[in-house]
Every structure is written in structure tokens, then in C-alpha cells.
Amino acid sequence: MTALARARGRAPGILLLAALATGVAAQHHQQAPDAPKIIAPGYAALNYEAPIPGSYRLPPLGAAADGDIVDSSGAQRRLHQAFGDGVTLLAFIYTSCDDVNGCPLATFVMAQVARRLQADPVIRERLKLVSYSFDIAHDTPAVLSRYAESFRPDGARWDFVTAPDADTLRTTLAAYQQTVQQTGGHAFSHILRVFLVDGEQRIRNIYSTAFLHADTVAADIRTLLMEQGALASAPAPAVDAATTRNADDPLLGLPPLTAMPGPQPTAAQAALGARLFFDRRLSLNRTLSCAMCHVPAQGFAVNELATAVGIEGRTVKRNAPTLLNVGWLGVLFHDARENRLEQQVWAPLLASNEMGNPSIGYVLDNLRHWSGYAAAFEEAFGTGIGMESVGAALAAYQRTLVAGGSPFDRWHYGGDETAVDAAAKRGFALFRGKAGCVACHSVGPEHALFTDQQLHNTGLGYRASMAPDARRRLTELAPGVAIEYDLSYVQPSAERKPNDLGRYEVTQDPADRWKYRTAPLRNVALTAPYMHDGSLATLAAVVAFYDRGGIPNEGLDPLVHPLGLSAAEQADLVAFLESLTSPAVARLVDEAQAIEVSNPRVE
Template structure:
């Protein structure tokens, strides 16, 4: 780790501000200009392939335009869209934290209500065929409704309630009419939010420049060895796909890697004490009974089964993309691993064996050096374009700031 000026540190080649703002070397984050043509640039990016990624397949009825993207950004940051006007989409998907949330294992909704799952990054969400880790939605145009009405998220009494709210807000007057064929409605809200999220494309990583542009200097020796392990002995590529012209690093399928099953065993039979980190590097054992006395009861999570009700789908979760994984911790569907090395160790041990374990999961017998090389490769999947996406996101002060 190398300390550099302005309170910035380099971790595995990625520059991170100590205040919690994510930066990539060579791409300084500057104050956003509200008069700039950011939405035009975002629309172009959503319409043309980015190095390493395929062209986005936009719905015919929702092609990207600067106006839609700008309106979607406004909705994404508007805290008035929650029941008590305190929560926005961006409060769980924080631009400066890779459009994820570094601080929390699982998300927190209005009034501090507990959410079972980690808030994943929305970077490159355009390339998922199904949404949420259990695949319960299939379109960015409709995905937004679930968080709006979930009692432990934004807690609105109904989606129609939000439509009426937007119709009453003066600063939205004419905004939907200017971009669609009418005022606020469920489908138009979804189209605007989807248009903005499909503009959050982050490719052009060192890996992409090495593989798709032939730049041998883009990866160092450790990262190249890690790629060899990724495609070979470790077998990661069987689920995190690399194709001839692009790589989205997911098969968009559901797998039981043993993690969900293992976490359920822990939930049912908790340890007497739990290690609690009260400050960096300062950990105390706290009795489970004490934690339970001040906590909401932990709920089970059966993954894909909760959508299909098929017993064969228990503990299966959607394969996440690994793009920008080094800057979007914590990891797993419940944020149970804080660092990439924890994830790699889990896979190296063969997940957690039980009857439903996916046959591709097995002990890998990787050395410590192998694990370091794999982690080095994963840092090469970080896009240098993220600071620009942060800048675009902050083109205006969020509504109800």
C-alpha cells in the first residue's frame, strides 16, 4: 500500500480516497458541471459498444435519449420517493462506492429497517438477463417497483402512491411529457430509471485492453498468471464467462456453491460469541444473546427457490459479474465476506459440501501465490471510466438534500 497526497491510498493499483470516494489512477474526479453535455455522452455510451462489453440490447420501446437518462438520474437520487422522504436508490447504490455500499453487509431501509441482502453494484446491470440475485424480475423497466413498496426498503404503500406523488411535485412538471407521450406513470418511471442505469457502463479495463486490443503492458506478470488460473486450474471461467469479442463475466445462471446452505446452518445454530469489529483492527467477542437482544431476528434466505418454489432451486443464486469486483465490496449475496481473499479462500476450500452442491465446485488446491495471482487478476477488471460515471451522477445536488 502506497500513501500518496490528498489523503489517497493505492490498494492493488486502485486509488481510493480515505473519505470513501472511489478514484481510478489516471482518471481524476472533478466537480461536475451542471451545464455540461453529460447526458448526451451517457446516451452515446449506452448506444455504442464499450471495449470488452457487447452492445446493449435496449427494448425497442425504450431507446436511450439524453432526456430520459437525465430524468432517470433525477429519480435515482430523489429521496422524496420513499415513504418518509429519506431514502433514494442512490443511498444503497452510492456512486463514490462503485454504485454499491462498502459500509454495510446488507442494506438498510427507511427507519433503519433490516434488508436480508447486500446492495449490489448497478454498474453494467444492463447485461443481466434477470435481476436480483434470485432472478425475480426480468427487466430494469419493472425492477424498481419492488424496492419502492418493500416495507424494509422505501416502504411506500403502493406504486400508485409514488405516481401521484410525482404528479404533485412542481420540479417534475413537464419532465415526463418532454420525454414520453404523457405524464408520470408506472411504465414511464421505469423507462426513465432503466435508461439511466443502462448508461452506467464500465468496461475498458486493463484486462480488456490486454485481450481485445493486444496491449501486452496492460497486465503485469501476476495478473497474467491469475488469468491463466482463472481459465484453467481454478475453473472460474465455467460460470464467469470470457468470450471471443467481449466478457460480461457471468453466465446469468443460478448455482448452489454451498454458501447459502452454510449461512443457513450458521443462522440456525449460532455461536455463543460473535467477533465484532468496533474499530479498524479492534475486535471483541460479544455474546450472541446480547446481539440478539438488540437485533431483528435474522430471516432465512433460500435463494432462487423463493421465486420458483422448486426444491431443486434451494440455495441457488445468480452468478454475479466480476467486472469492477475489486471496488464493490462486500461480497456474496449477504455481504458475508469483506475482502476478495476471503471469497477466493472459500472457493479454494471447495465451498461447503452438501447434497445440492453444484458439481463444478470442488477443492482447488491452489497455493498462496496462486490465490494472490487470482486476486491480482480480479483487480485488472476495474474500469477507469468509473470516475466519469460518478461525475455524471453528481451533476446536481440530489433532490431533498
């Protein structure tokens, strides 16, 4: 009997999940009219390579709470008794959930994980799965038993449990920071969280809808079992003589150039893109070029301003990110609203508070009028000036801004033990271990961009939006000379501070409020100030911010929590971050200074 057949006549959540479990592979061929337009990544193939088990570490995030439970047989026991001594995957669900990206996703992924790992007898005996229902009125032991029958693979150690009473439920949900609100009948509003718990009842990872995928969960489970000694550890990446000989290569530690999204630029295309990048005539009033917010000598960012400034001094609400190594990124802007450089470049050209051009046609007509550009586009692309070729030219130049081969790379990937000092080495150990930075700033066995290319809520956006406005401000008039003044004096003429809700402004999904892209960390010592709003002036301030656990709010990413770092440990982390500076940056700056810049007063 199929899962769908067994589920007939049962709760809506069972029917929905059974349909997904039997038909998700065909989702792109035929969908019901009311099927969701967007489903969670966990239902599809992973669109990036899962990390190699054992090549990374999952830092403890806190204790997994215990409490009384009732299982599907009606027996009462403790939650920790359901965990076992290996690895546990714990999900909070309710069986009648009809949100495809909620409880059904958790059950679907857990079933995939169980089936995938069943073949390994070591994992089968050390992996527990627990689905904990918070609908104590409806999800009785009998209901949970039928639900388990539909989806639990034969031989899987998977318990379906609930709380014995409302007080116990409230205590357990609070301990796991799981907010649940009943919206009527048996419907609940909640944020999906699935917890990975080790044999010492410590939480080692927390998966939300965007990150819950069988491939990555399976890798995490294997990693924890390797840590426990139950599985053989992954071999360390080999370091050969050829790698060491090429330790001064600006690509050392970076993915291959062929891994960049988009075509590899020709010399003519990159040269044309560089010319456009430095041309101030591309702004409405011919005063602002791309290079004035992405200053080569300032790490292709801007050090003097927390947030960028557009034409006529207009306010831009976010910090100008570095363009170094941007060619490998598939998540662009702080809110991830673009995924290709060819598309991204048009946003600042057309933004009224940045370069201010009124339309695409206005930009193209100007370029056709200015001498030299028509011939240059014909030479580079074999075509005239158009929206696609302008985007391709600017993207081509940005793809040449490659800066690897840092002291860290020469040590970690090149095998040169003298490339970094002891403080940087201790800092990297903290980065991968106690501090847990690697959970978002990924490091692979062969290369690292130091970003998961995902979005997270650290609380900074929440604080800026929800905290009351200051009444007074301290302003520096000159070095060592500052005044404090009442903001009411300037409010009638001052520009209103723009609100910033992060990824929500793209998706309109309340769960995305104040989420911003994980910043890549290469060359980070050159690109102060930091964060999406430039609110942290130094690397030491950034480390201290994360050590405090960010800014508490309902949507705070569970990976952000107090770290308990000593002052010496924080200093070691800063030393590690400073070791990520590439010597190739100096060459890129020299090349930028040699680029011929058009006179904005001509033509």
C-alpha cells in the first residue's frame, strides 16, 4: 500500500505530505491549480555541493531541554529518553498542518534522511528522529500512531510524541524558543525549526525552512558521528609540492575561474567595463562614477562613510559592499535581490538616490553620443550599445577583481606554516570551533569565499527600525573637534531617515524582516565600516557584537547567540580576519589608477 493510499481519510497534513512524498519529482511537469508558486529548497535537488562530512565543525549552540512527553503508544517518559546517545533530529510539528513549507517539509526531509542513512548499520543504530506535536488537543497517541505508520521507514528509530499537558508544552516550547500561536480550530502559526542534537543533549544546528535539506542534514549527522568516533574521519586535504610552489597565486584559496556564474571576460570586454566603471558621466549630473562608492584604494568599498551617498549628496541607506571576488557570488546586494552581475549593475545606474538616471534609454543614448564607446562595444562584443552589452561590460570588469593568495591561503591551502602567526592560527581554530563563525562564513576543503550566500537576522536591522530615534547627535567637525546638538534644530530641513526591512523589501514575507546577506570575509580588513548599515567601525567591534549574541528579537537567527569569548580570544579572531588580506589588491589598485578616465565636462 502506498503512503498516499494509507493516508486517505486522515488529517490534511498527512494527505498533503503523502502527495509530496510520492509526486515531488514531477512537480515541474504538472501542478494542481492551487499548488504553491514557491516551495522550500528541501523538496528539490540541492543547488550547490553539500559540504564534505568531517571537513567542518558544528559548534554547540546550547543545551537541548528535557521534559515530559507522551509517545504514540501512550507511554509517558522524558524527552531525553527519546533522544538516545548518538545524534537526534528533533522537529516541532502538528499533524494537520497544511502549509507545504512548514510541518510537511520537516516530515518529508526527515523521512528522506531516514531512508538515505538506513543502509549504514552504524548510523541506523545511532540516529534518532523525534517529531514533537504541539497540538495536544488533536494529536492524541492514536493520531500520532497513524501518522507515524504513514511515513516512518521500516526499521527507522523515529518517535512521534506530544506533551502530557499544556503547562509542560509551554515550558518545552519556550526552552526551544519555538513560538506557536493557535489561529483557530486546529490551525497554528509558527516558525519551522528543526534541531540537530548530539549525544550529550547539546543543540549543534538549527534548520529553518530555507536551510532544511536532506543532503546537508545527512552531512551534519555524519560529521557529528565522526566527532563521536562512531564513523571514520574524513581524510585531510592533501597538500602537494605544486600547491606550495604556487602559493603566490592570486587564485590560491579561491574557486576556479570557471566556477564563476557567467562567461569569462575577454581583455577587450574587461577594459571597456573598466572605462565605464570610472566614467562619472554615467550619473545624471555627471558627477558620480561606480568607482566613487567602490573605491579601489579602499578595498573597492568606501571607508569614510557608513552608508553610501548618491548624486547631490542623496542618502543611500546601506553600506557599499566590496567588489573584490564578487564574480563568484550568486547573491548580490545586501537583500539578495539580484543574482547576476549583468543585471545588478543597472540598479545603481537607475536608482534616484544613487546615479539618478531616469531610464535605461537615457543611459544608452548618452553612451551612443559619447565618442569612442560605439567602436569599443563593437570590438568587445561584436554588437552595438544596448542594455545587455552595457551590463556585460561592467560585469566583465568586476570579474577581473580577483584577490586570493592571502597569508591565510598560503598557510591553510598552500602548506606554508610561516605564512601566519600563532594568533591568526588560534583565531582560525576559534572561527571553526567555539565562535562558530564558519556556520555562515563557509570554509571548504579546497577553497573558501567565507560566505554561505544566505541571509540572516542578526538584530541590527531590528534595532534600527524599532529603537526610538535619538534626540541628540555628536558630529565631528574636524579631527579632534566635535559638537553635540539637538536634532530638532535640523529636522525641518533634514532628509528623513529611510527605513530598512532587509530581505522583506524583496519578498514581502514577514519572516524575512531584517535579514541580510552573509558578507564575504576576504580582504575584510580593508573594507571598514562593517555590516549592512556600516554601523560597526572596526573588526574588533564586529567580533564583540557577535560575542554578545547580536540584538535579541523574535526573528533572530538561531546561529547568533552569546559566545563567551575572552578578550584574548576576540583579539585572536581579529588577527585571523586580518590574515585574509590578499597582496593582489595592491596590483588591482595600481591597474585601476592607470585606467583612462573621461572628462565629465566633455560632450
